[in-house]
Amino acid sequence: MATNKNSPATQIDLSKAVDAVEAETNLEIKQSLWRTIIIVIAIGLVGFHLYTTIFGIFPALIQRSIHLAFALSLCFALTPAVRSSSRTKVPWYDAILIVLSLLTTLYIPYVHDQVLENPLLWVSPVDQVFSVILLLLIVEAGRRAVGWTFPLMVVFFIAYAYFGPYFPGIWGHQGFSLSVILQSLYHSSNGIWGMMLGISATILSIFAIFGATLIAIGAGESFFKISQMLTRNSRGGTAKVSIVSSGLFGMISGSAVSNVVTTGNFTIPAMKRTGFSNSFSGATEAVASTGGQLVPPILGAAAFIMAQILGIDYSTIAIATIIPAALYYLGAYVGVDLEARKRGIKAQAKGNWKDDFSWSSILLFIGPIGVFAYFLFAGYTPSLGGVWAIVVGVVLFFILRFRSGEKQKSPTQMGLGVAIASARTVLQIAALLACAQIVVSLISMTGVGVKLSAFIIEFAQQNLFLGLLLTAIVCIVLGMGLPTTAAYVIAASVLGPALIQLGLEPLVAHLFIFYFAVISTITPPVCAAVFLAAGLAKAHWWKTAVDALKLGLAAFVVPFAFVYSESLLWMGPIPERILSTVTAAAGVVLLTIASIGYLSRQLPILFRIVLAISGLLLVVPHPLYSVIGLIVGGITLAIHLIIGKRRQAEEKLMNAVK
Structure with a gap:
C-alpha cells in the first residue's frame, strides 16, 4: 500500500503544465522569411473567418476554397512530411506544395460562375490538371495530419468507383471514368467543396480560434486551478485533478490524443508519485481526455457536424449530452476514488478550498464559456456565439491583468499566439474533413452506403439490439485508425440510415454513433489515447488499456441505455x-x-x-x-x-x- 506524503513532489507543477498548454501558441520555424510568411497566412486565416462570421459568409464554393487554401498552405508549412521529425524550416518541396495549394484552390473563385452554370460540362485542360493535383494535395495533407488511414480510404473508394462493374453481387455498380470522378470532386458542391468542408470553413474554424484564444489568455491555468480547487482534500486528489482538468481542456481541444499529450505530461507523473500504478495513471489520463469531447456546451467537432447533418439546433445536442457526459465522468471519478482507497492514498493537500480559489481563474473560464452558452441557448448560431465568447475572453484578460498589476501580454503577442494556435488546429480539421468529404461523396456516388445499410438491417433481422451491437463494433473499428470526427462522419453516413430504419429517432441514432466513435480511443487493440498515455506513464500498453476499460466500463453501457430510454437524453x-x-x-x-x-x-x-x-x-x-x-x-x-x-x-x- 502506498503511503500519503503531503509534499510539493506529490502535486502537479502548475507552471510547467500551463507552459505545455500554451506551447501551441509558439512557432518553431527559424527562417525569418518563412516565419513572416506563416504568420501572415495565419493572421489572414483568423481575419478571414472572423470577418465572414460577423459580416456574412461568401458563396459556398468561394468560402470553402479560400478556407482550404489557408489550411493546405499552413499544413505544408507547419507539418513535416515525416511525422516523427521536428519542423524548424520549410524545405523546398513543401514550398512547391504551398504554391500548388494556392493555385488549385484559389482557381475556384476565379471560375466560380462557370462552375455553377455547368459543373461537369465546363472542363478545360487546366481544370483537369488542377483536379488531379488538388486531390493529391488533400491526400498528402490528410496523411500528415491524421496518418495513413484516411488517404488509403480515399484511394480505395476511388478504385471502387472506377472498377465498379468488376465487384461481385450487390457490391457491383456501373462504374465511372476517372474524368467524371475527378470533375465531380473538383467542380461539384457535393465533392471536395461539400458540407463537411463547409462546416470546417464556417463553424469549426471559429471554434479553433476560440480554443486558441482561451489558451492565449491563460485559460489553461484556469483549468488546473479550478481542478485543484474542486479536488482539494480529496482522496487520490492528483488523479481527480487529471479527470477534471483533462475534461475541461478536452472540451476545448476536441481531441483525446492532443489532450493526453498536453496535460498527461504533468498529471501522469503526479499520479505516479502519490502511489497510483503506472498503468492506472496512464489509464486515468486517457479516459479523462477522451471524455472531454462529450462535455457540453462545446463538445467536439463531430457534434457540430451532427447538427448540420440532422438540420437541428446545436443547443438540442448540447442538452441531450448533459446526462451521458455526467454518467461518464461519474464512473471515472468513483473508479479513481476506489483505486485510491485500495492503495491507501489519502488527500494530498491540507487546508481550505479557498486557498486555491481565484476570481481571475474562474472568470477567464466561466466568462467565455458562459457567453457562448447564452448565445447558443438564446437561438443564435454557434459561430456568432463563438465570436462573442472570443471578444469577452480577451476583454476579461486585459481587465484582470490590469487590475492585478501583473505584467501582461501585449496585444501583438496575444494576436500572434492566437493566430499560430488557430492555424495548427484549422489545418488538421480541414485536412481531415476534406478527406472525409471525398470519401462521403464517393460513397454517395457509388451507392455503397445504401447497400451497407441494407446489409446491416438484413444482418440484424429487424432486431434493434443486434443492429446497435454491430454499429458499436464498426464505430470502434473505425476509431482505431481515425480521429473521432472522421470515425463519426463515415459511420454516420453508412450506419445512421440503418439505425433510423430500425426505428430510432435520428438524434438518438447519431448520438449512439458519436458516443462509440469517442470511446474508441480507449478501446483495445488499437487505442490511440491509451498508447500515448502508456508511453508517458512508462507502462505496458495492454495493462493500461485494461485499466482504462475498468475505469470507463460504464461508458460502454450508457449509449445502449439512452437508446432504450430517451429520458437520459433529457427528453x-x-x-x-x-x-x-x-x-x-x-x-x-x-x-x-x-x-x-x-x-x-x-x-x-x-x-x-x-x-x-x-x-x-x-x-x-x-x-x-x-x-x-x-x-x-x-x-x-x-x-x-x-x-x-x-x-x-x-x-x-x-x-x-x-
Missing part, C-alpha cells in the same frame, strides 16, 4: 427524466465498484459479478429491473460491509491476544 416527462438519471447513476456506481473490485476491502469475484448484473439492471430503463437491481445490489453491498466489519473485529481481537 420526455420530467419525473421520468429524473428517475432514469438517478437509477442510471446508481447503476454506474455499482458497475464501477464491480470493475475496480474494491470497496472497504477486496471484493470476491462472485460479489463483483452480482454487482455488475445489478448495475446493468439499474441502468436499463425499466422500473421492475431497476427495483430488482437496487435490492440485489444493496443487499450485496450490505453483506460485504458486514463481513468486512466482522473480519476487522476478528483481526483486532487476534492482535489484542497476541
